[in-house]
Amino acid sequence: MAKERIYEVAKELGIDNKVVVQKAKDLGFDAKNHMSSLEDSQVKQLKGSFQNSAPAKKQEKSTNKNNKIKISVSSIRKNEKKTENKKSNNHHKNNKNTRNNNQNKRRNERNNQNSQQGNNQPKAAARDLLKQFKKKQRAEESTLDEQAKKTKKEYHEQLKNPKKDTKSTKQNSSTTTKEAPKAQKTEKKTIGPKILKPSPARFKKDKAENSNNSSNTRNNNHNHKNNGAKRPSIPKVELSEAPAPKKDERRGNGHGRDNGKPGRKGKNQFFNNHSEHSDRQERKRRKNKKRQHEQQPKKQPTKRKERPLPETLVYDEGMNAQDLGKLLHREPAEIVKKLFMLGIMTNQNQSLDKDTIELLAAEYGINAQQKVHEDISDIDKAYSKAMEASKESKNQIKRPPVVTIMGHVDHGKTTLLDRLRHTHVSDHEAGGITQRIGAYQVRLDDRLITFLDTPGHAAFSNMRARGAEITDIVVLVVAADDGVMPQTVEAIDHAKSANVPIIVAINKMDVPGANPQHVTEQLMKYNLIPEDYGGDTIFVDISAKTGQNVDDLLQMILLQADVMELKADPKQKAIGTVIEARLSRGRGPVADILVQQGTLHVGDPIVVGNTFGRIRTMTNDRGRQVKKVTPSEPVEITGLNDVPESADKIVVFDDEKTARSVGEQRAQQALQKQRENVTHVTLDNLFDTMKKENMKEVDIVLKADVQGSVEALQQSLEKIDVEGVRVNIIHSGVGAINESDVTLAGASNAFIIGFNVRPTATAKSQAESDGVDIRLYSIIYKAIDDVTAAMKGMLEPTYEEKVTGNLTVRETWKVSKVGTIAGSFVDKGYVTNHSKIRVIRDGIVKYDGEVASLKRYKDDAKEVKQGNDCGLTINGYNDIKVGDEFEVYEMQEVKPQ
Numbered sequence: 001m002a003k004e005r006i007y008e009v010a011k012e013l014g015i016d017n018k019v020v021v022q023k024a025k026d027l028g029f030d031a032k033n034h035m036s037s038l039e040d041s042q043v044k045q046l047k048g049s050f051q052n053s054a055p056a057k058k059q060e061k062s063t064n065k066n067n068k069i070k071i072s073v074s075s076i077r078k079n080e081k082k083t084e085n086k087k088s089n090n091h092h093k094n095n096k097n098t099r100n101n102n103q104n105k106r107r108n109e110r111n112n113q114n115s116q117q118g119n120n121q122p123k124a125a126a127r128d129l130l131k132q133f134k135k136k137q138r139a140e141e142s143t144l145d146e147q148a149k150k151t152k153k154e155y156h157e158q159l160k161n162p163k164k165d166t167k168s169t170k171q172n173s174s175t176t177t178k179e180a181p182k183a184q185k186t187e188k189k190t191i192g193p194k195i196l197k198p199s200p201a202r203f204k205k206d207k208a209e210n211s212n213n214s215s216n217t218r219n220n221n222h223n224h225k226n227n228g229a230k231r232p233s234i235p236k237v238e239l240s241e242a243p244a245p246k247k248d249e250r251r252g253n254g255h256g257r258d259n260g261k262p263g264r265k266g267k268n269q270f271f272n273n274h275s276e277h278s279d280r281q282e283r284k285r286r287k288n289k290k291r292q293h294e295q296q297p298k299k300q301p302t303k304r305k306e307r308p309l310p311e312t313l314v315y316d317e318g319m320n321a322q323d324l325g326k327l328l329h330r331e332p333a334e335i336v337k338k339l340f341m342l343g344i345m346t347n348q349n350q351s352l353d354k355d356t357i358e359l360l361a362a363e364y365g366i367n368a369q370q371k372v373h374e375d376i377s378d379i380d381k382a383y384s385k386a387m388e389a390s391k392e393s394k395n396q397i398k399r400p401p402v403v404t405i406m407g408h409v410d411h412g413k414t415t416l417l418d419r420l421r422h423t424h425v426s427d428h429e430a431g432g433i434t435q436r437i438g439a440y441q442v443r444l445d446d447r448l449i450t451f452l453d454t455p456g457h458a459a460f461s462n463m464r465a466r467g468a469e470i471t472d473i474v475v476l477v478v479a480a481d482d483g484v485m486p487q488t489v490e491a492i493d494h495a496k497s498a499n500v501p502i503i504v505a506i507n508k509m510d511v512p513g514a515n516p517q518h519v520t521e522q523l524m525k526y527n528l529i530p531e532d533y534g535g536d537t538i539f540v541d542i543s544a545k546t547g548q549n550v551d552d553l554l555q556m557i558l559l560q561a562d563v564m565e566l567k568a569d570p571k572q573k574a575i576g577t578v579i580e581a582r583l584s585r586g587r588g589p590v591a592d593i594l595v596q597q598g599t600l601h602v603g604d605p606i607v608v609g610n611t612f613g614r615i616r617t618m619t620n621d622r623g624r625q626v627k628k629v630t631p632s633e634p635v636e637i638t639g640l641n642d643v644p645e646s647a648d649k650i651v652v653f654d655d656e657k658t659a660r661s662v663g664e665q666r667a668q669q670a671l672q673k674q675r676e677n678v679t680h681v682t683l684d685n686l687f688d689t690m691k692k693e694n695m696k697e698v699d700i701v702l703k704a705d706v707q708g709s710v711e712a713l714q715q716s717l718e719k720i721d722v723e724g725v726r727v728n729i730i731h732s733g734v735g736a737i738n739e740s741d742v743t744l745a746g747a748s749n750a751f752i753i754g755f756n757v758r759p760t761a762t763a764k765s766q767a768e769s770d771g772v773d774i775r776l777y778s779i780i781y782k783a784i785d786d787v788t789a790a791m792k793g794m795l796e797p798t799y800e801e802k803v804t805g806n807l808t809v810r811e812t813w814k815v816s817k818v819g820t821i822a823g824s825f826v827d828k829g830y831v832t833n834h835s836k837i838r839v840i841r842d843g844i845v846k847y848d849g850e851v852a853s854l855k856r857y858k859d860d861a862k863e864v865k866q867g868n869d870c871g872l873t874i875n876g877y878n879d880i881k882v883g884d885e886f887e888v889y890e891m892q893e894v895k896p897q
């Protein structure tokens, strides 16, 4: 027997599945849902039951259907219904408000009930009525489909081209206006999704409205079950929403589904008649577009205005990609990427070494330069920097020349200086007291010349040796009656090596027998050629005693200064050099200085060598207190914390605090250096020390177990005489070597000999830190031999072999260019990368050499300890076999006992 399913029956009758299912249930059939199958007889019975009530059902179905599509296509339907069917007046009313709709539904239900009751109507009439309904319904549906397609198309177009869409919407709306003038009103009202926020007021209102309709709504349509506060806008969302502007679509955000966004529900309702495929495509396209849209503004802020690369990358070693990114005006990620491309794996925070940074700079095509960190305590650097800066300065003015007088002994240097001081200083400065401050200035025709008051090349060269090149011109004094002498030649050499021009003053012209011609000829041998002979050396014949031509000499000095264009910038911070320094009773440390650049003021915070201070007083060569000192001017200053050394540099700082910290730092450094330079005498360096320091005695502190041993040793040691150098026992005693012995030995540059005694723990550590040598003996003659040998420079250090580890070869690899790598296991002790090693095979030593390389896994290792594997190679030996044993040893120096 053929069976028919309920949905087929429903389809045949054109009635909703649910109604048919319900009817089947009412008729007592086993119908669970629309898929339930019915027997032929049941089908007939069911159809029969519907045929009687068909018109009513049709009406009901129609109403239902209208209700269903009302949400999305109501506006189109309005027009349709108006022109086609008077019945649709009910629907039209339905569309006006939900209440009317519900009233209609109720009415339809009543009709339905009535029609069900009126089963006695003729079947033919019912069939006619049914056909009529179907026809109308089809017509209605096709119109609706067309409208729906059209609207969907518009909507799609709008999505593709929102701008055009607005126009087309306008056009469409105008078309629609023509077709349905009333619909325009509705459209105007509902353009765009009407987002009704679930405000408390609206919530109340909706709730009130819904409470009125709730009972009917619940009965009529399950889809409206949730029509409450949350979905207030659903009845208002009409077909015209579909082409709503995209902007409003996005605004849905969160509430969208409920508030008019043409989201899932609206779309499903609207696109019910379209293929799922097109729906999916549509959704995908919209999603993509949305994503694109979202991505666009995000990209913008990440776009960085590319700034040009610097010409030179001035870097610090240890900078990371972030730091370099800032310097290069590039993203750190880009730096990391670039380095990655260069084969360097790093992250943004990892410190990079010099090579990597320079490689990166090269990759960017720019130069790299490591930043030079200025050591504020390096005043020599500050001094030379200031000196260089003055050369570039526009404030440069002429400065007096600084002159040193040199010459052989008794040729009249001091006499000349004295004459100048008295004739050209005191005479001009009435009442002025000439005082020795290491230098003084003389005046000639209102021009000043600074003379350094320490004549002779020794002082000149000592200053030079300490980096002080303050002399501009050397005046070489040669006695006309004596000629060129050894120290004259030395002076010439010193001046020439310093590249300082020489003016020759042939002195003692007043002495009968003076022969300046002879002197000139002698000097010409040393390349000092006077202008008369085609040279450029200035020669002046003077008499320091009588003052003859002394002014001429000064004139020549000024002329030479003019040629040299000696200039200085008095406006910069002052720098200078100490000429002499001393500790004055009552005034503290005093320094005679020469200002070389800038202007020095009273109160200036200064650092002088390893001392510091604030200038308290300044006294010039005439004994006058001055407030400021200009270039080439010598002055005596007070206010320093300590006595500086001659040739120390003077640098002015911005504040006293900095000056103090720099000065203290420098003093500390100097002390440290001094300590480092102190090398205590030991047996090992005894011979060298004796030679270097020209030692006449070797100082020893002697400690022994008993007095007898002390005396015996002392006598034996004191008898040692090596080339006139003798042993001097500065202290001897019985007992352990203690701290006092070490301190004494340290202070006296002595070493300690212990006979049958040991140093205490503290004495031992003190000796190690102070560098005091302790030698321990148990045989008297051994001690005597060692001291003698050391004094003769023959003491050989003794070494002893010490096995540090044993290894077994477990595997070998032959690698070209490297040789045989022995994969070994450290059985005992340890092996280092510089150990001596013996290859032992079957108890026979096969090779004795050194470890060439040591690795632990892939990394180089300095040491591998017992219980670990390692890989090693042996210098010059590759015949290593599995099972070989390695004996690793070191040669350790053994001190004589």
Ligand SMILES: Nc1nc2c(ncn2[C@@H]2O[C@H](COP(=O)(O)OP(=O)(O)OP(=O)(O)O)[C@@H](O)[C@H]2O)c(=O)[nH]1
Pocket: 407, 408, 409, 410, 411, 412, 413, 414, 415, 416, 455, 507, 508, 509, 510, 511, 542, 543, 544, 545, 546
């Ligand atoms: N007749 C004469 N004697 C001079 C002249 N200059 C210096 N003397 C004398 O020469 C001697 C030495 O003079 P100093 O000025 O001490 O010579 P110096 O080069 O300074 O000697 P040292 O300081 O030892 O290097 C003194 O007795 C001076 O009086 C001069 O021009 N004429």
